[in-house]
Amino acid sequence: MEPSGGARLPLGTAGLAGSSRKQLLDLPWEDVLFPHILSYxxxxxxxxxxxxxxxxQTLIQLYLTNMRCFDAGQVGPHIPKAAFCxxxxxxxxxQQLALQNCSAWLSDKELLPVISQNHHLLHVELSGCVHLSRHxxxxxxxxCPNLRQLSLAHCEWVDSLSLRSLADHCKGLESLDLTACRQLKDEAxxxxxxxxxxxKSLSLAVxxxxxxxxxxEVAKGCPDLEHLDLTGCLRVKNDSIRTLAEYCPKLRALKVKHCHDVVESSLSILRSRGVELDVEPPLQLALVLLQDVAGYAPFINLQI
Structure with a gap:
């Protein structure tokens, strides 16, 4: 679509006498302004x-209609509901939708129309949006069957029924954050x-x-898993960590802090493979604690 008139922003004066001045809005909108200027x-x-x-105003409205990435955080810390709509x-x-900055007021009423008309969404961020529902x-x-990344951290409305729907229709998921989705149990x-x-990335923390x-089941069903967050999952024990080590050769990072029944006997297998862990090995942890108490680091030959 080409501009239809109105005030224009000059790019600069003409290079040759008698030639007309160039205007920003004279550039092709969808071929030049949208991808090469407005997108930045x-x-x-x-x-x-x-x-x-x-x-x-016409230019920006048309751009918003074709915008592929919407991050509410770029508008400000508190985007008004009316402005969002x-x-x-x-x-x-x-293709990308980040709405954590709308958590104070965002409900199904505002979000469902957006979802229903955007079938190409790949990345969705809904962390902390507590007023939504399973709908x-x-x-x-x-x-959005092509969904690849989804964050639902601290969305306690997520239940087994809605998660089953996600699993049935979005089988290409690569990253899912279910931190503090406390309704979910092992079966889901x-x-x-x-x-x-x-x-490749999954958080079941808290x-x-x-x-x-x-x-x-995650270990056996997701062989490409690279990042797993089990922080605060008190029922996780050594056996499942050993299963992770056996079935997930691509695992790069594992968080098990506050998993009190997970100890070094299972973690050492992953540690030897270079997997990044959020808990220190026993000897190093003891040295850190001793340093905190005594105020100095004792000299110990760690190669012994």
């Missing part, structure tokens, strides 16, 4: 540009692992209902 501007600046003139009401091209996750799974995680074999059965 923060969303807050784009919204400010709308106030320059009617022509700029206006910005995304006509968009059908989103959002079901709608997301039905509308096992179902997920059996259907989402491409998972969930006392997750135990060895879930971790073992």
């Amino acid at each position: 501007l923060p969303l807050r600046q784009l919204l400010s540009l709308q106030r320059v003139s009617k022509a700029f 206006v910005l995304l009401k006509d968009n059908e091209a989103l 959002t996750l079901v709608a997301l799974s039905l509308s 995680i096992c179902y997920l692992a059996r259907r989402c074999a491409r998972l 969930n006392a209902n997750v135990g060895d059965a879930a971790v073992e």
